[in-house]
Each structure stands twice: as C-alpha cells, then as structure tokens.
Amino acid sequence: MQFHFSDEQEQFRMMVRRFFERQCPTSATRKLMDDELGYEPAVWRRMSSELGLAGVALPEQFGGGAFGAVEEAIVAEECGRSLAASPLFASSVLAARCIHKVASSADCERLLPALARGDRTAALALSEPNAEPSLSGITCTLTVDQDARLSGRKHAVIDGANADVIVVVARLAGSTGDAGITLVEVDPGATGVTVSVQQPLDPTRKLAAIEFRDVQARVLGEPGEAASGLRRALNQALIALSSEMVGGASRLFEDTLEYTKLRMQFGRTIASFQAIKHRMSELLLSVELAKSAAYFAAEACAADDPDLNYYASLAKAAASDAYMLAATEAVQLHGGIGFTWDADVHLWFKRAKSSEVLLGDASWHRERMILNLPAEVSARRAGQAE
C-alpha cells in the first residue's frame, strides 16, 4: 500500500476536477433533475472522448483506458464532489464491469468497446423489491432451454429507462444461494420488457423499475457460474461508490466551512463559535477517516487483496455514516437557508441519503465485514500489541 497518490494521479484528479467544474456546475445539475435522460449527452461525449472516462474501468483490449482501481476511485470521488451527471456509474462502473468479469471474451469484444467509447450505455438490473442486497436474495428467474427466457422484477435500476442494453442478474430456475446466479443481456425493446420510471428521492440519480415477462435473454458467460465474477465486480463498484460518497462528503464539508466563515450572527461569524468549531473538527475527522478507508480499499482492489469483501464493506460503511453526518451537519449549519430548494446543500443531502442505501446500507455492510474478517483481525497477535 502506498498511502499517497502519485504525481500523475494528482494531475489526473485536477484535470477531471476542472472539467467537472466547468461542465457540470450545480446550475446544470438542477436542470438535469427535471430531465428524463438525466445527463447532458454532449458532456458525456466529451467525458468519453477527451478524458476517456467512459472506459475508466475497462482494460485496453476492450477499448478501456487501462486505468487502475485507484484512478477509477479518483474519477468517482470527483463525480461525488461535483455531482456531475453522467452514465458513468451505471454504465461504466456497474454494467460494463459486471460484463467484463463474467462474459466470454467474444461477448466482451461485442459489448464493451461501444460502452468504453461512450457510444452506447448499459444498465445493471440487480436490486429487487423487498430483497436484501446480496446475490443469494436474487429471485429473477432464468430458464435455459433452446433459448434463455427471463421473468421477474427489478427496481432501482440506475439509468435503467434510457440504457441501450440491460444486463440482468438472474438465477437459474430452481437454484438457491450463489449457485445458479447468471448474468444475462436483454434488449430493452424486447417483448415482455416493461420499463417504468421511478420517482427518486435523489433527483440526480435516475431510477427505473423493470418487469420481465418471459423475455428472451442472452446469457453472458456460463449459466449459473456468475456469482464469483459478479462479486468481484460489485466489490469494485462498492469502492467506486464509496469514493463518490467521500467526494460528496468533502465537498459538503468545504462548502459548510466556507459558509460558517461568512455567515454573521450576533455580530460575529458563526465560525467563531466554539461549539461550531468543535463540530467542524469532528466532522473533518469523520470525513477524513472515511476517505482513508475508500483510498485503502481502492489500493487493495488494485492489489487484488483476498480480503476485498471486508475492505469494500468497511469503506462503504464508513462512507455511509460520514456522508450522512456531513449532510445533516451541512443543512444544520446552513440554518434555515440550508433547508431551502435554492441552496445547493440539499442536492448533496439527497445524494448522501440515496447512496446510504444503495448496494446495501451501513449495517448490512458491517454484518458483511464480520462474515469476512481477515485472519489478521480475527486471530490473536503474538505478544501484546498496542
């Protein structure tokens, strides 16, 4: 583990940050909140062609940028800071990553380059209503005979209403647990597919419910063998999400700090009140700790650490708590103004809340940590350590 970014990585971060600052100010975000697509195609094209971000998560052979998990985390963190709207998380991080980890080379060749170029977008249909966020809870059912037919319901499919291709996590009929988990590709226009937009709590994250009624599907990879590949892909997505979250938390922290230094009450800035100072110190601690957890997880991911389940869940649990704390404190310290629609705080508040429960909430990930304790944590160390 390096515990620092290289100069190249820092330069890459600043380039991405400047791009988002120019292209994705909150004025643009606000317009996109009411837009059905939810992002600006021209900006997405530039993100893809000029910066290569659409392929950030993919290897060169499939048109990707040959970036590592750390660079992907940097991009995600900057997305979280700016709330830049794009299909990046849904298509590049979630869907393309799952395809890459599960599908055959031929299918990767067929699907990924267009996604890596940003010419097409994909959505991952994973979450199901009233189910816990684990693969074993999947109920969407696939019957594989001459062809593969898919039935079931998904919800909260990010950018699901406008994707060119839908990738669905399903299970073979009659299977349970990890066994039988299969990734399939579905044409959104196929017979039996009903996509309906769901009103999101966070209007910067577009969601759709998708119902599949005996829909023709194309299996990616071996039927029933997708679980371990998906788990690796989802760990990486969790780390990207955690990075996005600590980016948002940092931004809220900085904006709030700046506001306390400007806002006067009782003839002095509210930053001069000791109670505010102490809370800002505690908030900084919480955000910086979550940041370290996300950075470590990204490095662990890049190093293919065998305990990635543990570190990814640790990062998500830390990010969930820190982001919600930052969001709550940001509204509170902005006072009445912080509760208005016109102030920007609520944009991140809503992102914090939706991120908190996306891909499993903090308590679910804490439980997952305990189920995946690394040996150096679960065993007594030789001698007494401090």
Added chain:
Amino acid sequence: MQFHFSDEQEQFRMMVRRFFERQCPTSATRKLMDDELGYEPAVWRRMSSELGLAGVALPEQFGGGAFGAVEEAIVAEECGRSLAASPLFASSVLAARCIHKVASSADCERLLPALARGDRTAALALSEPNAEPSLSGITCTLTVDQDARLSGRKHAVIDGANADVIVVVARLAGSTGDAGITLVEVDPGATGVTVSVQQPLDPTRKLAAIEFRDVQARVLGEPGEAASGLRRALNQALIALSSEMVGGASRLFEDTLEYTKLRMQFGRTIASFQAIKHRMSELLLSVELAKSAAYFAAEACAADDPDLNYYASLAKAAASDAYMLAATEAVQLHGGIGFTWDADVHLWFKRAKSSEVLLGDASWHRERMILNLPAEVSARRAGQAE
C-alpha cells in the same frame, strides 16, 4: 400516571437524602471499598429502624413499610446519588422481593420480617457465568426427591459473601425455558456451598461467586412454578436499579456542572466555553430523559401495568446509556484530575460501568423491549398522529 411526586413523596425524598448526606459521605464510601462487608452495620441499622428502608419493598403484613414502587424508586435514586453502601439493593430489593413474589405465605412469614427489620440479610444468586441474563438461561439444577438438592455455579452475587441466607434461582433437572424455574433457599454454611469473594470492578458493590455441590435446599413456592413471580420481582428490581442509576447520573451531572463553574483555564471558567455549555445541555437532556423513563416505569409498576417488561427494559436501557455518558463526560470535563483516585468521579464511573451490565446491558434490554412491544406501539393508530 401522575408525572409528579406528591408533597409527601418529596418530603420523604429529602429526608432520605439528608440521611445519606450525613451518614454516607464519600469519605465513608472510600473506607468501605476496602472493607469485606462493604457497609457500615450501624448505618444499616439506622436505615432500617429509623427510616424503615430495609422493608421499603415489602408489604406491611411481612413487616414492610407499605411503601409503593414510587417510594422504592425514590430511595434507590437517593442511594445512587450518594453511593450509600448498604444491603438494601441485594437484600431488600432483590432477594426479599423474589421471596415475596414466589414463596408461600408461611415462608414469607418466616423469612421476610427479619429482612424487613434489617436484622438479617439475604442475597439473590441469579446470574451464571457465560449465560445471558434471562431466566431461560438458568442452568443451576435442582433435584427434588425426599429433599431438594442443588448443584451449579452462580457468580456476581451481590453481597453474597456476607448474607445470612442465600436465595437461588434454579431449574428442575431436565426442564427448559420458563418451565421448571424454581426459587430455593440455601444456608450459606451448608455442606457443599463454596462462597468466594470476586474482585469487583466497582469496589462499592461487593460480589461473590458461589458454587453448590449437591447442597440441601429448601424450595420456596411451588417447584418449577417460580418464573412468572420472579419476572415480576426482577422487573421491579430493574426499575429500582434504573432509579439508582439516574440518581448517580444526576449527581455526576451536578458535580461536573459545579466543577466547570469553578475551574479556570485561559483566564476564564471552563463553563464559559460554548463547546462545554452545549455538551452540558445535551448531557442534561440525556439524564432527564432517563429520569423520566425511570419515573414512568415506577408508576407503571405501582399501577401493575401489563406492559411492565417493556417499560422496565426501556428504563434500564435509557439509564445505562445516560449513566455511562454522564460518567464519561464527568471524567473528561474534570480533566486529568477526574482520572485520579483522589477525585470522587471514579466512584460513580465504576458504579455506572457495573450497573450498565448488571441484570442485562442496554442492548439486551432493547432486544427485550422489541419482544414485548405494547399494542399501542406496535399497531397503526387510527388517523394520522403527530
């Protein structure tokens, strides 16, 4: 529910408080910390004869004071404030109450008046090593044939090393769950009884481990039928304990508040620092809420509320959290001095810690709350209530 104390109750409280202030200053408590008995027999005699406190929990017919649960809570709260050392909790609240709720009238006649007078003391052997604090976890085994024979181990028996009689919660051999739970009386000098003093974390609360090896015991009440009576007695003990805890928390709060107003740093009292002011406000809130919970539970107990399991556990959970918060904040705000042996803060800190886990910790009682949700909490109300 009255939500206030009557004038008589307030006068009773002040009488008890003044008695403890005079008879049980912390200088006396400190001496008793090294004393094997752990209390001053002369003070206990006066508590019993002059104030009638030894019988506070018992009905008149058995020599008790005809006080109600509210008066008992008042006494407990004042004990918690002063850390007055006496067999009150072990003998009168725990052991005598269990005897009263379980034993036959004849046994009550035989045992309780001497306890109510404070002439003899009893200890309740309930908790077992590595067992959860519920009746169903009891493993001490009783075989009833011509006579009753008891085997098993108890620990953390409060004042167990010096009691005149030991009352043991056991189960009939072969039974499980509530069924088979039996209360028995054991002579501490009987063959097969081994009492060993356990070094307590809180030196103001004397503890003993007791091992029974085929000991002759006397069954109180019907064999195997003690569970429901014991549960009522233990709910009352929980409420008394919660009251003691909020008394201690209040005292810590008041002492800390006074200290912040005296202690100068940087040319001003530390009470003048806003961060300290805000924390004291939050601590007050926590302590007052826990106090309300203890008061309500005492009134619910006096009114024989059918949901007493719920309210007693609620009071204990609130008291555990508030007392530990008060103890932690008290040490912290007293600074280095608060961590010394010579400052009194640690006396309550240790009482807070030992009370936190006595008769079940906060998380155990929260779990018990959910298992005993009252109908008005678990059901949707008609109309929309705020």
Added chain:
Amino acid sequence: MTQESSASLSDIAAQAGAWLDGNWDPELGLVEWRNKLVDSGWGMPEWPAQWYGRDFGAAEVRTVEQEFARRGVVGVARAGIRLLAAATLLEHGSEEQKQQFLRRILTGEDTWCQLFSEPGSGSDLAGSTTRAERDGDHWSVNGQKVWTTSAQHAHWGLLVARTDWEVPKHKGLSYFIIDMKQNGIDVQPLKQMNGHASFNQVFLTNALVRSEHLVGAVGDGWKVAMTTLSHERRRADGVRSGYADIGLQVEKSGRIFDEERDELATVMEPYSWYPQRAGRVDLAAPRAIESGRIEEPAVRQELARLLTMSASAEWTARRARAAQRLGKAQGPEGSLGKLAASHVARQASRVHTLIAGSDALFAGPQSVEDGIIAEILLSTPAVSIAGGTDEIQRNIIAERVLGMPKEARVDGGPFRDVPRNPTN
C-alpha cells in the same frame, strides 16, 4: 372572576351549556356565529371581560372548552398566528388597535402573518435590518423578511423593523401592524428541500404603515416581539392544544362545519408535512413489523432506541406540564422539549431509512406509504432549525437553566457599527 372565584366549575359548565342551548345552531354562518360567541364572552373566556372574555383562569377555561367539545360546537378562530397577534395587542396595543383588530381576529375574518425573521438574521432577531422611516403621517418600510407562513393570504402582518441605527441592536427596533394588501409588498413562495413551499419571502419596498399602527412606543420593538414569541413558545410546548382535542366525538354536519373546514384547509395547508418533520414515530414499529424488517437485529436495536427516546421525551414534557399545572417551580425538564424533538426526529429518520432499505431510494406517491417515508427523510432536518436552532436551544439551556456564563457579546455597540451579513 379569577381562579379563586366562588363560582364552582360545575356552575360555569352549566352557564356555558345554557348559553349554548339557547344559541348554537350549526346552520348559522361561521362569522355570524363567531360574532355571537365574541359578544357572549364564551368564545375566549380567558380574555379580559372588557375584550370579549370573562377573565377566566386555566381550570375554568378547560371547563368551558370541555362543554364546547362535548357538544361539537365550533369555537372562535384560533389557527395560524392570529392568537399571537391578539395576545400581543392585548398586552401592548392601544385602545384603538384592540378595537380595530381583536373582534375580527376571533371571527376569522382577518388572517395574520409574522414578519420577524430576515435572511441575514435567523437566530438573531435583534439583528433585523429592515428599515422603517417616518414619512409624514406614515412609516415607510424597506427590507426583506423570510419564513413567513401564510403571507400570501394574510390581511395583516406583525412587523419588527429598525427605526434607530445609532443605538444598540435591541433598542433600535419598533413593532408595527402592516397592511399586507398593498403595492409595496411582494410575497414570493419559498420552496424547501422537501418540495413544499410552506413559507414565503416578503419583499418590502416603500411599504406603508399607518402611524396609529405602531405597537408600543418607538424603540419598544424587542420588548413587544418577546411577548409574541413567548406566546408562540407556550403554544409550541403544547400547553394549549388549540383544535386538537375538540369535538372529535360528535357528528359534524351543517353549513358552519363546511365553512370551518374550508377555513382550516387554507390555514393548515402549510403544515401538512409537519407530522413527517417530527419523524412519524407512530409509524416506526408498525412499518418494521409489516415489512418483516423487525426480524433484522440492527432494526430492532435502533427501533428500541427510537421508542426509548420518544417515550421518555413525551414523559419529560408531561412532567413539565404536571409541574406547571400544580403551580410548582419548573425543573429543567420544561426547557428540553425542543432539543429532545430534534433527537427524536433524527433517530426516526435513521430508523425509517433502516426499515426502508433500498425503498428509501424512492419518493412520491408511488413510493412506500404514499411517499410519507420519503417526506420524513427530507423533512426531519428542519426540526433542529425551525423555531430556534438546536444551537440556540443549547445556549438557552446552558445559560438560563444551568446558570453557565453567557457568551461574551461583541454586538453591544450602536447597531450601525455591528458587523453583519450583507443584504442584497
């Protein structure tokens, strides 16, 4: 008549009942009936006898209210802030002001709004920078107010404005009644993060106040405003429940009830999300049970924490009310309600999130509980801000209840020199 009066409570119940027997008619017009109530003294019996009341004490008032409730009789207008206006006028208003306003407050013909808060002075009311200047027979007012509920349909506003910039901040304010229906006033709805627009911004540009609508003397604004706010606080403490417990048992049909329902619908509309703001603790356990999430240990722990906090906050409030009822010195418990409510709301939001799981991603009528859960998650942050932030509450508790030293003031000089937020 005072509480020590010889008339027993049952005599009072009988008298009120007799008058109602002779006068109550659900087919009357709402204003017509309320004028009768006003003239009789039964509509607001706690008010002075010379102003439509009977000088009744709390026990007697409760007796009258129970008599009304038992019969399902419509009372005088109470909703909104009109009674805060009335209480302020009763204490500080001139004879002419009382004459002009009090009756129409009770009949409901006039609605009121409160022009206190400003964008630059939220927690710091005395820092108001809205300016009132004498202009012949009038005052001319310029500035901006905010968080004004019902400004869009109010007839009259309670206005605090600065009339002297050379004296310390608390001393340079005056208190006015301003006609809201004039060109100098522009009311703009203020949308909140939960999508509701319960409040308004009010822009005052050479808005006029008649000289006789100054309340108290010039420079008395802070003192008069404190009267308004103390009544607001008392109401917030729930000592007066207003409509809440009146007339639930009786079948209500008749013209007067239709008119009352219309009136209430308008006045109460801004408050539709207030139950959600408080966290809807009532929904927590039922939702956990119905969704099956109560099987989840983390849900059980957090739910129990919420129920503990919420119940003990409620019991603490009842301790305060019981002490007040008995005329006892109030302990600290009376000052803790607002802060406790913030904790309850925050924990409720946590629990509702835990129960909802990925359903917390959705909002709107198609989402869980018809959108109620999403509204909770986006509304609870307001509890710790509105009506005095948690920070202000903690200051008040520390200084007034615990006797800790006050913050050193840096804004004690002439207001002109006090650093403040820029106004736009």
Added chain:
Amino acid sequence: MTQESSASLSDIAAQAGAWLDGNWDPELGLVEWRNKLVDSGWGMPEWPAQWYGRDFGAAEVRTVEQEFARRGVVGVARAGIRLLAAATLLEHGSEEQKQQFLRRILTGEDTWCQLFSEPGSGSDLAGSTTRAERDGDHWSVNGQKVWTTSAQHAHWGLLVARTDWEVPKHKGLSYFIIDMKQNGIDVQPLKQMNGHASFNQVFLTNALVRSEHLVGAVGDGWKVAMTTLSHERRRADGVRSGYADIGLQVEKSGRIFDEERDELATVMEPYSWYPQRAGRVDLAAPRAIESGRIEEPAVRQELARLLTMSASAEWTARRARAAQRLGKAQGPEGSLGKLAASHVARQASRVHTLIAGSDALFAGPQSVEDGIIAEILLSTPAVSIAGGTDEIQRNIIAERVLGMPKEARVDGGPFRDVPRNPTN
C-alpha cells in the same frame, strides 16, 4: 552530510556495519558500550557532528537503524523523556549545558522528568504559577507540578516556572534544568482511577536551580517549552518508533542485554497500562470469537464499527506519514490522530463491555484475560485527556487546520491580574 549527500545509502550501511563488526560485543557493560557509540557518531547519527552525531537525514538514519536492528545491537538510551530534553538542549542549551548533559542522556546514566503541568493549569501550560525567584547565585523555586512520570527516580527535571508576574502570561515564564535529588523537592505518587500510579505530584519548596541551568534567556520559557512539546508530539504521532521495531529477530543474550532489560523495566513500568488505555483493539475480534459473543448481532455491529474506525484511523496516520516522507504539504490528516485515538478507545471500551457482559463486573487477575479487560474499561477515559484533551485538539484542528477564528482571549494582560484557580 545531508539527504542530498553523495554517500549512497548502501555505503552508509557498509560503514556502519564495518564499525559494528569491529566494536559490538554483547558482553560489554551497557554504559561502556554506549560511550563507544556516542564517540563513534553511530549511536545518534541524526544529531550534529559536533554533538555525537553525523548530521544524517531521515533516509540515512533509517539505514543505520536497520543495520543495528538486523544485528540486534543495543542502541543509545531512548526511553522516557530523555530525548525531549536532548532535543531542547540542542536547540536552546548553552555549550556548557550540552557538554554536561548530552552524553549522559545517551549513555542512560541520567534519567529525566518533565515539570510542566500544574494542578491549576492543565490545558493551559502558559498559566503556570510555580514561581522562580533569583536568590544570589541560584534560583529558588516554589510551587507544585503534576503528571510527572518517573519523577521518583529522575536525576534532572525540565522545569517551566514563572519569573515575571507583570507581563502577559506567555512572556513571564522561564525554562530551567533542576536537580531532582535535593531536599526542596518532594515527590508523591499520584494514584489513578485504574489503580496504577504512573505519575507523580512534585512539591517544590525553596528548591534550588543553579544559575547556569537556565535554558535560553529569562522570559523565554514558553518558546523553549514549545520545542520540547513539538518533539513530544512528533514522537506521539509515531514518526519515531523508538525501540519498537529494533532487534526482534535476533537472539539476545549477553551481559549488555540483561542491563538493558533492567533499564527498560524501570523506565517502561509506568506505561504498562498504555496498551489498555488505547483500547486493545487487537483483542476485540478474538475475544468476540472465543467467547461466542460474536453470534450476538449487537456485538457484530459494534465490533464492525470499532474495526472500521480503528483501521481508518491507522490508514489516516499512514497517509500523513507518507506525505511527510515524500516531503509533500501535509493535509488535515496529520492533525487528526490524537482525536481519532479517543474515538477508537471509547468505542473499544464499549465493545469490550458488550463482549464481556456480566463479566465486566469483575476486575483483577482472576477476571477475564487476567484483568486486562477491566483495565481497559478503567483506562480508556485517559486517552481523551492525557497529552492535550480532546477539547484542546478540536480547538487546534479548527483554528490551525480549518482556519476558523481563534477564541477571544481574556487572559492577555499582566499575569498578576488574570483570573486563575486558587493554589493551595
């Protein structure tokens, strides 16, 4: 030689190795060996060449340390506060002081203690009221110091005392070296709530300091003390690990090791409970598993919280160290370690309580883990107090890292007039 020196690190390793080959002998006496080390410049190569060092930079020092560690060679004396004394003297001491003290610091012949804190000024070092007055050729010192580790066997004390009461507090202090073995000094152990007595109170009654043992000028006490404290802080941040990673791999037998063990046992005795103070996170998961309590969902959640907090605090410290190593501007992460440690310790205490259940009622060698758990529960409160309270840490972070305004000072005038705690 500096980091930019042309001598490559491998050259340095070779030189150090060659010297050790020729000189190291585990049968030497400890002081004898250390005198050799001092003379060679290999014992403290980061020190100046004229004072027993080689002017080495961090990378070079690390190389030498590794060479020592690889061979299991005993180094100069480092434990206790002796190196803080040395660093202070190197920066502010006179030639005579360096001559007198530095060598015996390194050989371990002298031990030191720090007389800074007072009962009346814990967080506020500049508020010291211990008084030093000129008395002919000496200074005469009166007052009381507290939290003095190892005062009972120290030969010398680093003393801050007030020499001028008419100037602002920071300006009236002077810094002295005081001989601890004299009649005017009474050392009393100070027992803590966990039963240990790691600290002392030191009563100074007409205690004497030689004139030549003033460090820096009269009135420079605050500045000189800051040097001592900055080195203490650097050490607390773990940048220097002292003995921790040296010589674990090599079999250690020989006279010198016996002498070193005795030395360490004395110096380290007061710190035996420090691992427990920090919360013993290492024990949490193993204990939860071995006790079976890991099956309890509440234990699992709180344990995961602890592990999250502890690991991310550790990674944050490593980020800070990495930035420092690379010579990069340090972000906020460098100032958070102390505050993070308090959170970790508090949560660890919670988790150990949860795991222990009713076993948390017991203490002493018969209790769980030979009393270690009880010691944790009674020691963790010290983390957020010792070495700068959490409150002070939060002030520092807010003011220095976040650039928020400093607290208004009320103690800026002549110290004589500053309100302070009564002394007894």
